[in-house]
Amino acid sequence: MTKFSNYVGRFAPSPTGDLHFGSLVTAVASYLRARSQNGKWLLRIEDIDQKRNQKGSIYSILKTLEMHGLEWDDEIIYQSQRSEIYRFYLNYLNEKKLIYKCSCSRKKLINYYKNLQTMEYIYPGVCRNKEIENKDFSTRIKAFNTFNIKFTDNIQGSIEQNLEKEVGDFVLWRNENIASYQLAVVVDDEIQGITEIVRGSDLLFQTTRQIYLQKCLNFKTLNYAHIPILLNKENQKLSKQTKAEPLKNLNAKENICKILNYIGFEEFIINYLNKNSKNSIELINNSVPYFDLSKINKVISVQFE
Ligand SMILES: [Zn+2]
Incomplete structure (x- = not known):
């Protein structure tokens, strides 16, 4: 049995469509950060706005995470079932x-x-x-x-x-x-015992609101790490709205190599990991010891190529 440290991270997608490259970068970064701290990595589905939810997209998100070797701990939480708590x-x-x-x-x-x-x-x-x-x-x-x-x-x-x-x-x-x-996010992070949030920098300036709410609710303040978001050729954030292409699960290994490049891994390490991993699951887990938050670009956004 794995013994976890006190670190608890999370990934919290909204089921408004398939995962795209930008959202998988966040998933991989938060996963590698949690595992490199011997911590847990939890999954929360932010489906509170049911009008925006798309049929089949929860299944597709979970499938994509699995195919990329991103295995979550504990039970998945669904915000749509938690109105009474909020x-x-x-x-x-x-x-x-x-x-x-x-x-x-x-x-x-x-x-x-x-x-x-x-x-x-x-x-x-x-x-x-x-x-x-x-x-x-x-x-x-x-x-x-x-x-x-x-x-x-x-x-x-x-x-x-x-x-x-x-x-x-x-x-x-x-x-x-x-x-x-x-x-919802502040309550769930507290109840799930999250210690650090790794997410896209489009949420950087929402963080002060969340810290203020934590104080008003007598919750603990968390650690934050906002990774650069990816921009398309028109300088828009990769998202469902800007028609980012859904990920191809069959290219999982290739996708992860590409993502490692965006989160501070050096080329020769990526090549080494790629060569010595049979599949995406091995690749992601072999990457854990090489992950270093301090090597991530300290910018709000980067161009996606
Ligand atoms: Zn008013």
Whole structure:
């Protein structure tokens, strides 16, 4: 039986389509990081927004992970089954008078300033002291400007954000009556005992929101490592929206070699590993001792070729 260290990592895909190269880079990086620390690697399906889920895509994601030798520990968690848990923590924040109902429409939000780094609107808290009669509302948390939130990302370095000025009060419960991404992710990371999150740098500036929520909920603060996201020729993030091609499972070994190149492995090591591994499962596991977080490019994005 394997004895694990205290390290717990995770991969948390949304089942909105097949995995593409960009998402598999994140999966491989977080897997190798966890295994190189003798830690567990957990899997969570972020399927809370059921309108966006695509039929068959959970099966296809699990299949792709398996074919690439990415074996997860423990049971898979499905966010769509956890609404009551998220509701419990929302109620806790309500008792602390940290949240309020907001009836602003999307149309109204465009009147507010935009954060030019994240291209999100900064919600200035106009509904904080209103009585909301309307049945159609979302729930926001008050982001007080008491201190700047700082953290040291294990790849990107020191990050600092003033929530009130740069983000504004953000949504915890959506008007479709489901938990927001921010609330669900913070609750699940705490309950699953995650110690470090390795994910794409498109989420770098959401991290301060999550740290703030952890503090409000008396959860521990986690470690973070944001890897560069891959851009296509038009400088867009590889994603389902930008029509990134789905991965071919039959090329699993080749795919992993290509990914190792993006996460700091030197060419001669990749060649050595490739030659000495019979298949993708051997390749990924032989790669573990050579993984070094400090060798990953300290940039937000890189061109995919
Ligand atoms: Zn409002």
